[in-house]
Amino acid sequence: MNFPYQVPESKKIRLIINTDAKNEADDQYAIAHALLTPRFNITGIIAAHFGTRIDTSMEESFKEIKKVLQLMDMDNDISVYEGAKAAMTDELTPTSSAGSDLIVREAMKDGELPLYVIFLGPLTDLAAAYLQEPRIADRMTAVWIGGGPYPEGAGEFNLENDIAAANVVFRSPIPLWQVPQNVYKMLRVSLAELAVRVRPHGEIGRYLFEQLVEFNMHPDHSPRWPKGEMWMLGDSPAVSLLIDDQEFDYDMVTAPHITSDMLYEPQEIDRKIRVYRSVDARFTLEDMYAKLELFNASSKKGG
Template sequence: MKLPFDIPENKKVRLMINTDAKNEADDQFAIVHALLTPRFKNKGIIAANYSNGAAMFNRTENSMQASYDEIEKVLSIMNLNGHVPVYKGAKKPISDETTPERSEGAEAIIREALADDPAPLYVVFLGPLTDLASAYLMEPKIADKLTAVWIGGGPWPAGGWEFNLFNDPHAANVVLQSKIELWQVPQNVYATLRVSIAELAYKVKPYGEIGNYLYQQLVDFNDWAATAILDISWPKGETWCLGDSPAISLLLDDHDSGYEIKPAPRITNNFHYEHYQNERMIRVYHYVDSRYTLEDMFAKLALNYGKY
């Protein structure tokens, strides 16, 4: 990448991205943002399933493979094939809270967590927590060797249905009950990352083949969803939510006044939070700076693909 600056080595962190990339249209923006960011030592991208939600969208029978293919497409457009490992995650949610879904993605998380590397490891989850829960069930020793950032879960304190949680509630309970350091960005917070299609046409589309692709795939999905999804309130027509992007910006600036440390809840059968203990604590965000998040991504696209 051709940014006019680098950062000190001791400020860099290891990053793995777990993404249901073909679910809709925002994961791709977060992936590209991460790949353009010098703070990150990108250690791999894991394709996640969205099996429960795939039936809602009626788009694929193998959601993990669709995510994998989309990751490969983004890397190819950026001429980064072979530069960042891509792994296949679980094909479906875990069946209960004790049985992992083994995959090369879960194995990659274990391998990286146990690696002899002093740089902190962060694994961001832009979809369900299937592969993290599976990795933990396969090797509990990883619990104190990584930080997980999850875009998911309903608003605090009640919770409720939310797409990423819906795709594997058992996995969420495994992680919530583990000792893994967890940063949660719930639905009402990630939903604040609103952009207009006009803004994307102006600040994303002109910048390289990848900028054009990011813009066009979102427009195409927006057009498809307007007639395919029987919900008159979504999509809205001229706006979108880049809700996965906070997973990237919070690793650049963790917004130390934007979160609270709370006891981890348990997820009930109707996706609400059951508050039952006061020992296992997690970080729950109530604020993400949308201006900072989006403008950093826009600037990195412009600096890499603009005419300077």
């Protein structure tokens, strides 16, 4: 990439992306956005499962990540790792994988840039990594797109796919930034907007738009979702909050216990997590649009 600016080395971070990329159509936008962000030194992408709807969900996510990398001509630059194939069976038994091993390995490195891991699906691989090696807790920060609104909680897809893992992480001392459902839904875009701002920008822009339109037309969708002419790029705040953490837009909340019906229960523990109450949709989307345009221009110039 030949962007017209650089990021000072002292401002950079290491990043691992954990994504259930083939679940629907917005993870791909967050992956591409992260790959085009100069502040990030991406040390790997982990393919996550997305519940029991598809037995091979993790494998499908793995293939989708590889496809995005190939379209961006980065498949030789970024390693992709398999995460857990399914949710944890209980809160004590880690579902270890190459993905959880990566988190442990990167967290335990000395003398490196700060490590962040973003989770665009369930927290399975983070819980496994922590149970494998609890010392990672003070050597990394996790950002999770998931969970219902506060204070009560509610049914939410990423949480539903591994409640046990979420409880492990919520009890742990791992620094956690949570972007709950009511907040990540602020990233609303129209298909017309994506057609104008994303589709024209090279192979990756065309693919991001077309795969979303294809998913939008799936005949099995309910009348209520998708709505037909809009989408929520709900995973994208995990990227933009690592560019600007919006220091006045979150609360420090005592981590709740999560019930089997995904409600929040108070816990008598000294454990605070960062819970966002808003995200800047304009900043997030415009940064992504600009980087896609700069990347496409740079690719044309290089060719």
